[in-house]
Amino acid sequence: MNLPSRESLALHPLSRRTLLKRCGMGFGALGLAGLLHQEQLLAAPADALPQVRPRAKRVIHVFLNGGLSQVDSFDPKPILTKNHGKPLPYRHPFTPFMTGHAMASPFRFRSHGACGTEVSELFPHIGSIVDELCLVRSMTTSSPIHESALMLMNCGSLSQLTPSVGSWLSYGLGSENENLPAFVVLCPGKGRVPVKGADNWRSAFLPSVHQGMLVDTAYRRVDRLVENVRSQLAGPQQQRRQLDLVQQLNRQHAIQRGQDDALEGRIASYELAYRMQVAARGAFDVKDEPAHIHRMYGDSDQARQMIIARRLAERGVRFIQVWHGPFQPWDHHNDIFPKIRRLAPECDRPIAALILDLKQRGLLDETLVIVSGEFGRTPTVQMNDDGTSGKGRDHNSYGFSALLAGGGIRAGISYGATDDFGYKAVENPIDVHDLHATVLHQLGLDHEKLIYRHAGRDFRLTDVHGRVIHDILA
Numbered sequence: 001m002n003l004p005s006r007e008s009l010a011l012h013p014l015s016r017r018t019l020l021k022r023c024g025m026g027f028g029a030l031g032l033a034g035l036l037h038q039e040q041l042l043a044a045p046a047d048a049l050p051q052v053r054p055r056a057k058r059v060i061h062v063f064l065n066g067g068l069s070q071v072d073s074f075d076p077k078p079i080l081t082k083n084h085g086k087p088l089p090y091r092h093p094f095t096p097f098m099t100g101h102a103m104a105s106p107f108r109f110r111s112h113g114a115c116g117t118e119v120s121e122l123f124p125h126i127g128s129i130v131d132e133l134c135l136v137r138s139m140t141t142s143s144p145i146h147e148s149a150l151m152l153m154n155c156g157s158l159s160q161l162t163p164s165v166g167s168w169l170s171y172g173l174g175s176e177n178e179n180l181p182a183f184v185v186l187c188p189g190k191g192r193v194p195v196k197g198a199d200n201w202r203s204a205f206l207p208s209v210h211q212g213m214l215v216d217t218a219y220r221r222v223d224r225l226v227e228n229v230r231s232q233l234a235g236p237q238q239q240r241r242q243l244d245l246v247q248q249l250n251r252q253h254a255i256q257r258g259q260d261d262a263l264e265g266r267i268a269s270y271e272l273a274y275r276m277q278v279a280a281r282g283a284f285d286v287k288d289e290p291a292h293i294h295r296m297y298g299d300s301d302q303a304r305q306m307i308i309a310r311r312l313a314e315r316g317v318r319f320i321q322v323w324h325g326p327f328q329p330w331d332h333h334n335d336i337f338p339k340i341r342r343l344a345p346e347c348d349r350p351i352a353a354l355i356l357d358l359k360q361r362g363l364l365d366e367t368l369v370i371v372s373g374e375f376g377r378t379p380t381v382q383m384n385d386d387g388t389s390g391k392g393r394d395h396n397s398y399g400f401s402a403l404l405a406g407g408g409i410r411a412g413i414s415y416g417a418t419d420d421f422g423y424k425a426v427e428n429p430i431d432v433h434d435l436h437a438t439v440l441h442q443l444g445l446d447h448e449k450l451i452y453r454h455a456g457r458d459f460r461l462t463d464v465h466g467r468v469i470h471d472i473l474a
Contacts, residue, residue, distance in 0.1 A: 054444030055408025055474075056368040057176070059169065060309050061321045062351055065150070065194050066330030067400070069105075069377035069393055071422040072340060074401040075137050076109035076118045079420040080379050088380065088421060095144055095394040097333065099380040102421060103393070106337055115412035122344035125352035126403070131412040132355055132364070134404040134472050138416025138425035141375050141432050144395040146195050146328060149374040152432050154200045154321075156461045163210065163452075165436060166319030167203040168461045170210040172450045173443060176316025179279035181213040181272060183319045184312055188218035188301035192326035201321065205454040209268045212321065215284065217305035225284050226276070236277060243274065283311055297353040301325075306350040310357050313367050330373055333382050334392040355405050368407025368442055370435075376400025379422040399425040402435070407442050410474045430469055437466035442473070 071077050084104035092099055109118040112127040117135055119127035126133075143149045148158040155162045163171070166183035175182035185201045187194065193214070194200060201212030219225050234242065282288075286307045297303035302324070309320045324330065324347060332339050351371060358364040377393035377400075384390045399418035405411070416428035437447040440461065447466050451458040 051446040051449050052441060052444055054442070055366075056406070056442045057366045058313055058317065059165075059319050059368045059370065059407070059439060059443070060313060060354070061165075061319070062306075062347070062354075062369070062371040063194075063321055063323045064330050064347070064371065064373040065323055065325075066146075066328035066332070067373045067375050067377055067395055068330050069332070069336065069340065070137070070396075070399065070401040070418070071377075071379050072105045072107055072336070073120050073123060073344075074135055074403070075418060075422050076120070077105075077379065077418075077420065077422040080104050080422055083421070088423070092378075092380065093398050093424065095378060095396065097394045098383045099378050099394050100383045100389060101381060102379060103381040103391075113412065115414075117412075117414055120344075122340065123348045125349045129352050129355055132359065132405050134409045134411065135414045136402045136404065136416055136430060136472070137399075137414060137418060138427060138429045139372065139376075139400045139402045139431075139435070140425050140429050141397045141400075144375060144397040146331070146374065146395070149395075149397065150194070150196050150200055153372070153374045155202070155204070156433065156436055156463060161202075161204050162459060163204040163206045163461075164201050164212060165439070165461060166201060166212050166321060167206050167210040168440075168450060169319045169443065169445075171206050171452070172440075172445050173318055175318060177279070179272075179275045180283060180312070180315055180317055181276075182317060183210065183212040183321075184317050185212040185214045185321045185323070186217050186305040186308060187214065187323035187326065188305060189216055189326035190218045191216065194323050194326055195328055205459070206452060207268075209272070212319075215308070217308060218301055220304070222281050222284050226280050239274060243271075279315075283315055284308055286311070293357070296357065298349050300346060300350070302346045302350045303353070306354040310354055310361075310363075313358065313363055314361070332377070332392050333394065334390040336377075336392045358406060364406035366407065368409065368439060369405040370402065370439070371404075372402035373400070396423065398423060399429075404472065408474050409442070410472050413472070415469075415472050428471070431465070433462045433466035434469055436461050438469045438472070441468045 071080060080102055081104040083102045085101050087101050105120070107120045107122055109120050110127075111118050113131040115131055117130040117133070119130060141149050141152055143152060143158055152158050155164045170182035183201065198214070201214070203211040215225050217225065286304055289307060293307065297307055305322055309322050312320050324343070329343060330340075355364065355369060358367050358369070376396040378396045380393070382390045382392045382394045399422065416425060416430060418424060419426045440447045440450060447460060447462045451460045453459070
């Protein structure tokens with residue numbers, strides 16, 4: 001089979017007629033590979049194989065899109081509480097909207113576990129497992145704007161059209177399961193998506209087979225979870241015959257005009273979709289789970305998609321991204337406290353259950369779990385246009401928190417710190433490129449060597465930045 005080469009620079013648009021004439025060329029080759037050497041379909045490029053000893057095989061990224069407030073969740077600030085309603089002792093850094101005086105968190109923090117890490121009362125279940133976590137309190141990013149911050153967190157670039165983290169991992173490591181995508185995106189949206197939509201899980205200039213596959217976890221039936229996973233007009237045997245016929249036609253076309261590498265990547269996706277008809281139910285149907293597992297996770301959209309994430313991890317999916325919901329559920333410019341009091345319980349129990357479930361199955365050591373948003377929120381109150389208090393918090397790119405667990409990460413530690421008010425990282429700051437470099441390192445990839453040549457230059461996830469944070473590695 002001829003997958004897209006490194007020299008293939010872009011996917012060129014095709015007319016419908018041209019697509020129909022050419023779209024079968026890969027099916028027969030893939031079918032033959034299935035009979036002879038299916039493992040070749042899973043192989044990564046020879047020069048992108050692990051360059052360091054891998055500690056993890058896969059990543060689950062729980063994305064709290066919109067920006068979780070660090071001072072209301074995992075970064076307690078007693079001095080902020082003492083100075084509630086007073087001006088900060090330094091000039092406010094730039095934020096998209098005007099902010100006013102210090103605004104303390106109304107939520108109590110208490111220490112948990114043998115490590116004694118303090119966690120907000122909003123997250124009691126996560127607090128109960130802090131001995132399994134590395135709590136990073138010094139994350140930073142380069143943009144306080146949702147769109148560009150999302151692109152940086154997910155694709156490593158504020159503005160360039162570059163591949164997402166999951167696409168890089170799919171490209172660099174291949175897949176462990178021929179019947180499922182290497183990169184799956186879960187979001188309970190009922191047709192709605194997060195800000196920037198598919199740009200968050202794009203393959204960009206990488207072959208299209210590395211694009212993330214979106215699964216709408218708001219639906220419970222497998223046929224609704226994965227759109228068009230089964231044909232409503234033909235059974236598997238008839239579909240196979242159709243694909244074989246298209247293969248014969250395209251052999252003739254290839255002899256006359258030659259193959260198209262970019263289209264072959266698209267064909268590989270079609271063939272994967274055909275094979276998924278059998279695998280999808282086993283991966284996505286959570287009704288098979290025993291009662292005690294449902295009790296552990298709860299019965300909600302978040303619980304269901306965390307169970308699906310664990311089932312995908314068991315089946316070798318390389319990168320699983322779990323979004324809290326469409327648009328920006330954690331974006332609270334007004335009335336933040338009642339909103340996060342409602343949102344936190346939606347994910348607190350399922351996240352803790354996911355980590356415990358992975359551990360009891362022996363999967364946590366080889367699965368790196370990340371919980372984060374694209375940035376944090378200000379410790380100051382956001383002001384309305386008329387100068388009154390909106391009782392919310394603005395975007396904060398200067399310091400926020402992230403949770404890491406498993407995958408060779410040190411457990412039971414807190415790393416880094418923000419200032420006394422929780423605004424800026426002042427101790428061991430970690431930027432997004434550092435996080436990406438560390439993730440790749442744990443999966444056995446050197447972030448400076450995982451490259452793809454496009455448009456005359458070598459691209460990588462971390463661009464010209466990034467350092468592995470060895471202090472948080474076990």
